[in-house]
Amino acid sequence: MEDDRNLDLGHVACVRCSKAALLQCPKCLELKLPRVNASFCSQGCFKESWNSHKAVHTALSQKQEGVTHGLQDPHADALARGWMYCLRKGQSRSSELPNFDWTGPLRAYPISPRRFVPDHIPRPEWASTGRPQQEMNSEWQNSVEIKSPAQIAKLREACRVGREVLDVAARAIKPGVTTDEIDRIVHEATIAAGGYPSPLNYHFFPKSCCTSVNEIICHGIPDARPLEEGDVVNVDVSVYLNGCHGDLNETFFVGKVDKASEDLVRSTYECLEKAIALVKPGVRYRDVGEVISRHASLNGLSVVKSYCGHGIGELFHCAPNIPHYARNKAVGVMKAGQVFTIEPMINSGVWRDRMWPDGWTATTADGKRSAQFEHTLLVTDTGVEVLTARLPTSPDVFPWLKDSSQTVV
Ligand SMILES: [Zn+2]
Ligand SMILES: [Zn+2]
Structure with missing residues (x-):
């Protein structure tokens, strides 16, 4: 060739x-x-x-x-x-690296051309337009939908497929693999399951998942940078299937990482676990941020304020908006049948974020590392169902989960 x-x-x-x-x-x-x-x-x-x-x-x-x-x-x-x-x-x-006052060691790398989605895959409207118009005009931006049993059944499947896709990506992570390769794996696994990768062309996002390395908080664009030994990388997967979106993410270790990074990622995992343990009918949405913030502070970490958990279903992002920080002003209480994500972003230094010139990549203001975990959750009559929960087949990549007698909640 x-x-x-x-x-x-x-x-x-x-x-x-x-x-x-x-x-x-x-x-x-x-x-x-x-x-x-x-x-x-x-x-x-x-x-x-x-x-x-x-x-x-x-x-x-x-x-x-x-x-x-x-x-x-x-x-x-x-x-x-x-x-x-x-x-x-x-x-x-x-073809020129943009000028920017980079906050840490990471730089932008070139990104590959847009990936192809076969015609038989049902797609959200932004696949062709770049704009989620129905989502922006929807009444569900202002009130929180109670999902019907039929909607819940569809969401359950979209979320399980999302989990399986993230697990495929997790198994591919090792030094030398580019985040573009992770994106290719996510893209192909999603399509193989009959789904559309929700991020692709959402507000013109150019790739099929987000990969956020080291000081990147979220919305990192998969690119030509090979992962390096000692990196941490968050992979955020969203799948559109059955007319519904499922959304989850995890932060992975690339080879052996330093103690501070391992503690950051473990504490972030615990922040999400503690928030999930709170979820049941009658709990105020604003209390989610209190629990997360308390656990982060105890570990000497800070909580990102610019990005929040969100309602999800037939729309990718809708009400409620769920801040992860303390003393937030979120309104309302949880009700059975509501579905939303909790996705704390926890920083090892300051909580403040800055935007790369690409308009997507959110980095820590001080260039120190950040981690994130996300689940899609259903409020049940008695508590919560984690729709994107780990499966018996999920890869064993978190040392704190290896000993099942140790529970973090
Ligand atoms: Zn996500
Ligand atoms: Zn999300």
């Missing part, structure tokens, strides 16, 4: 919609630019994309001149394969 551009385009998605790409931008071909980011399903999508797409011609030509003049990008191989840096929320990409 001497020339990448002669390969079958069947596994590449149209830059604009998620259909299979059948044609390529002729200008890109003429300039011998990489085929990816230049693939379209139809003339219609090509024309609609022209204004944003044409910037690729100048950016990539300059890049290629740069290479011939000896300017080497550290990620030249990924760039040569047509991967680009995500520049900002939306679909703009560039």
Whole structure:
């Protein structure tokens, strides 16, 4: 396979919609630019994309001149394969690493082209539009839906598939594996189960899951960076199946990590366990943050305020909004039949977050590490059902779960 551009385009998605790409931008071909980011399903999508797409011609030509003049990008191989840096929320990409006052050691790496979702997979509206319009206009942004038994049965299945997909990703984590490879595994496992990876094109998010390494709090974009021994990486998986979303995440160790990182991840796991133990009808939503905050403080850790748990079901994100920090102003009490996530993000340094220029990646303000765990939960008559609970087949990746006589709640 001497020339990448002669390969079958069947596994590449149209830059604009998620259909299979059948044609390529002729200008890109003429300039011998990489085929990816230049693939379209139809003339219609090509024309609609022209204004944003044409910037690729100048950016990539300059890049290629740069290479011939000896300017080497550290990620030249990924760039040569047509991967680009995500520049900002939306679909703009560039071959230049954006300038930013990076808060820690981690940097953005180029991201691969959008992955293809086969036609037989039922998809949420943003798969083609990038905008969750029904979700934004829904009455369920203001009041909390009580799910019917039929809705609960569907959610249970979406959540179990989400769990199985996360478990497949967990088994793949080791030094040298890129987060893009984790994304590919999540994407393919989701589709194999008949689901659509909910994050893909949600508000134009470019990938099928979030991978948040070390100081990244959440919404990290899978990219060409290989995981390194001693990293921690959160993988956040959401699956759309049966018209419902299931959402969960876990933070994994890459090889052997230092004691402080192990304590951070374990304490974060415990924060979520303690919050789940509280869930039952009549409990105030604002008490979730009290329990999490108390356990984090006891361990010398801080709680992120910018990102919250959320209602979920036929909508990916809806009411209630559940802060994880103390003295929050969340309203309402839990009722049987309500479904929501709790997903504390716990930092080893300050609680404050900052946004990378890509408009997605949330990092700690001081560059110190952050961890997160998330479950989708159903309030039952007597307590809680963890819809995304670990299965007997889930991989044994958390040392504190190996001895079942030790329970953390
Ligand atoms: Zn999630
Ligand atoms: Zn979530």
